[in-house]
Amino acid sequence: MQEILYTMNIEIQLKEAIIEAVQHLYKQAANEKAIQIQDTRKEFAGDFTIVVFPFLKMSKKSAEATAQEIGEYVLENTKEVEAFNVIKGFLNLSIGNEYWVDFMNQNFGNEDFGIVAESGDAEKVMVEFSSPNTNKPLHLGHIRNILLGDAVARILKANGKKVYSVNLVNDRGIHICKSMLAWQKWGNGATPESTGQKGDKLVGDYYIKFDQEYKKEIAGLVAAGTDEKLAKDQAPLLVEAREMLLEWEAGNEEVRKLWATMNGWVYEGFDKTYEKMGIDFDKIYYESDTYTLGKELVLEGLNTGALHKKEDGSIWADLTSNGLDEKILLRSDGTSVYMTQDVGTAHQRFSDFHIDKHIYVVGNEQNYHFQVLKLVLKKLGFDWADAIYHLSYGMVELPSGKMKSREGTVVDADDLIDEMLRTAREISKEQGKLENFSKEEVTEILRKISLGALKFFILKVDPKKSMTFIPEDSIDFNGNTGPFVQYSYARIQSIFRKAKEKDIEIPTGLMADFNFDEKEMQLLKMNFSFPATVHEAGKNLSPALIANYVYELAREYNQFYHELPILIEEDKAKRDLRLMLSEFTGNTIKSAMGLLGIEVPPAM
């Protein structure tokens, strides 16, 4: 909290100074919201800029005159402000070096700069992400979801929240029965061991097989004169899958056994993928554990009159008064739907953890579902429904269009990760910079780079927007990429290794009257704005803000590195400053990348 206060402090101070100035000059109270403080653009002199247009009605003077007056007052009455200039309606204030030197001295060596520690009474936030179905392997769509959820959890933690990362495994339902049924019919007892196939892949193949055979049946029925809609509903395979679901809910031992076996295969596969991605959960919920609670809650709702039953026995929520339709909560055969279990799961979580907020990271295709979920929970009398927030993100598309898992046009998660690793290895070989490292160290570095490339590529895009995944671009390690940022970090580490070799003393502080070069100041200010960026990213639940920030920071550092000598600098005071700035930037890069779940390598 300290450094947040510190970096925001100056802006708060300036704001107060402006209010005071307006009060003094125009005898009127300025609306705090009307005071806009922004960073002064590089091409002008100054550190912070006040937009004076909002005050013109009070001053009844031109923008320039108003800015001039306020500037003079602030200069006189605020000790941090050293100078000002006016360009059109913009008042540019310059902060004295003393302030910046002090800021530098206090923070450059702080590895937790910008990170707020969790307090005792921290807000408790649960973040649900990943949420796979156990009928197919993870793919690129899941990757965006997982990376977003993981990064959001990290960012919220860095904002001082108590965060619970949870996964919800959709391990039951008609779709799971489909792959079970197909395996039963055509699997010939195949197992991951017998085939050498990863468990999730094996099960996924039978899900596809079901769909193929199902489509054949439909085609056959239609050819025999059946109406297409009817054929889809009555194809023998689907009927059989429905029966299997009924038996599953009734606890049929054989069905449950097959179910447990096949899900076990899938979990082994998922675990490998999560491990490769470096993802952990605090708790994993299984739909099979919570759907019964959902059913109970629905039946209770029926008793209290919140819900109603139709003639065929199905149970519905009437949402017409909310401008929506009716929503089914239990089928006529008594089995539950997706919404049923979500009701149960939500209830379970709020009573398990007494959370203040629950964020669901789920694709925007389910916007309607979450709108309905909140309304249904409200209808059932749960006030905490308001604490549910759907973090809705855009779909990942390929240049060729949408991914369809049943049509085999998906980008598999494992394949993608392997491909990134292959690329990293190739580039690294070409560069030949890792020759002094052991085989284990090289493996570790390549892992960090390849994963960093993938994570950064996905996370730099605004979550709300859909994104196009271009394979050639994703394996590009130049420009606005994870490896670019990691490279900047590795350069900094290299400097400190060299410094040690040469016995160059690492500085601990600066003299108060130090004068900064333009480039040094720009780099310092980039670091300065990290805490505010963390805050913004937390407020907007947007890792993209962090990714874009850290890219800018790395770019700034590379320019600094290129323009100014560091270890070679003979003037000790300058060398010290540049080493301090390097250390500061290295810490910030590491923290920022950490918020994205990306590790940084010591060399590359």
Added chain:
RNA sequence: GGUCCAGUAGCUCAGUUGGAUAGAGCAACAGCCUUCUAAGCUGUAGGUGCCAGGUUCGAGCCCUGGCUGGAUCACCA
């Protein structure tokens, strides 16, 4: 058809929530390694901000109406 979301350089994306001359990367072209890591740095070129109105000192951002694309409106999840 109803509802929701998006449209910014050839391509992929930013744009500090209404502020100064709209920025990066990729691709193209031209430069920079006997000096701390060239996965880097510098420069050139590339824009009627989907279109038309409106709000105001000021609009890529807000409002209205179109156009285009996507999502959704299941006894799927």
